[in-house]
Amino acid sequence: MECPCKPKLQAGAALEKENRQHQEQVGNPQTADSLPPVRAPNSYHRRLLPKDCIAFSSPEGRKLFTEAINSNSNYMQIYFPLAEQFITQSEPAYCGLSTLTMCLNALQIDPGRLWKGPWRWFSEELFDCCTSLNVAKERGISMTEFVCLANCNGVLTEAYRATNDFTLEQFRDIVKHSCATNSEIVVLNYSRMVLGQTGDGHFSPIGGYHAVRDMVLLLDVARFKYPPHWVKLSRVFEAMRYVVPAMNKPRGLVILREAPHLANATAEHTHSDNKENAAPIAPQPCCYSLSSVEAARRVADSPAKGA
Numbered sequence: 001m002e003c004p005c006k007p008k009l010q011a012g013a014a015l016e017k018e019n020r021q022h023q024e025q026v027g028n029p030q031t032a033d034s035l036p037p038v039r040a041p042n043s044y045h046r047r048l049l050p051k052d053c054i055a056f057s058s059p060e061g062r063k064l065f066t067e068a069i070n071s072n073s074n075y076m077q078i079y080f081p082l083a084e085q086f087i088t089q090s091e092p093a094y095c096g097l098s099t100l101t102m103c104l105n106a107l108q109i110d111p112g113r114l115w116k117g118p119w120r121w122f123s124e125e126l127f128d129c130c131t132s133l134n135v136a137k138e139r140g141i142s143m144t145e146f147v148c149l150a151n152c153n154g155v156l157t158e159a160y161r162a163t164n165d166f167t168l169e170q171f172r173d174i175v176k177h178s179c180a181t182n183s184e185i186v187v188l189n190y191s192r193m194v195l196g197q198t199g200d201g202h203f204s205p206i207g208g209y210h211a212v213r214d215m216v217l218l219l220d221v222a223r224f225k226y227p228p229h230w231v232k233l234s235r236v237f238e239a240m241r242y243v244v245p246a247m248n249k250p251r252g253l254v255i256l257r258e259a260p261h262l263a264n265a266t267a268e269h270t271h272s273d274n275k276e277n278a279a280p281i282a283p284q285p286c287c288y289s290l291s292s293v294e295a296a297r298r299v300a301d302s303p304a305k306g307a
Helices: 005-026 059-070 079-084 095-106 131-140 142-150 166-180 233-241 262-268 290-298
Strands: 155-159 184-191 201-210 216-217 227-230 252-258
Touching: 059 201, 059 216, 059 227, 079 095, 079 155, 079 201, 095 142, 095 184, 095 290, 142 155, 142 184, 142 252, 166 184, 166 201, 166 233, 166 252, 201 262, 216 233
Parallel strands: none
Antiparallel strands: 155 252, 184 201, 184 252, 201 216, 216 227
C-alpha cells in the first residue's frame, strides 16, 4: 500500500522547484545558490584535564577519595556539605558568584531575603552588591569583591594574598584545619594557566585533602569545562602566587565562616506553612556602609573570568 504522504511530498518538491526557477528568472538575490555559506560558531564540550590534575571520577580519583576518607586524619569532612550544594556556574564569568552561592548554602546561612516563592535561598542573582551583576557577567569578580560580597551576606572572612610572606606550610595548615571541619570553607583564587588549564583567574572551593599524597580536591563550578579534580597542594600554591599584572599583586585564598550572631537568627527564620507564623524577612545591609561599597568598586583588582 502506497504511503498517503508520498503524493504530498512530491507536490511540495515540485512547488519548491518551480519557486526556485522563478526566483532565478527575476534575479532575486536571495536564492539558495547566492546565499553565503553559513559558518557554525566555535563551540566546545568540555576540556581535557592536564596530566597533573586527576579527575574525581577517574579510577585514580576514586582511589584518592577512598584513601582520604578512610584515613585516620580524615580531612574530608568539608566535602559532604559542599557536595550537597555543588552547582554549575550559570554564566561563563560567574565562577566567583557560583562558588560563593555554593559555600553560603553549604554553611546553611539564611540570606534573610526571598529567592523564589516563600523560600530564602542563595542563588547567583542575589549578589547584586559590591559590583553590579551586569559587570560580573561580563568580566567576573575580583578577590576583593568576593570578600565584600561574602561579608555583606552574613559570613566572616579571612583573606590571604599569596605574597612572599605567605608560606606553603601556612597554606597546608589552613587547608588541614578547614577540611577537618564542616563549618569552615577555603576558597581559592588562582591562575588556571599555572595548572596547565585554559583561561586564567578562577575561584574554586577546596572539597578535601589527601594528606599522604599532599593533594587537594577542587570542586570546580565550571563543570561544563573541567570536572572536579585532585591537584598537588604545591601546584595550587604556585597558581595563587601568580601576580595579576593589572594590580601587581598575587592571588590568594579566602576562608569563609558563619558569623556567630547568625546562629540564633537562623533558628528563628525557619519556614512555616502558616503565613501568620512565618518568620519575617530580615533586611540585609549592603557592605555595611556606602563608603565601603564605593571603596570596593574602586579597587583595581583583575577580574576572574574563569574562561
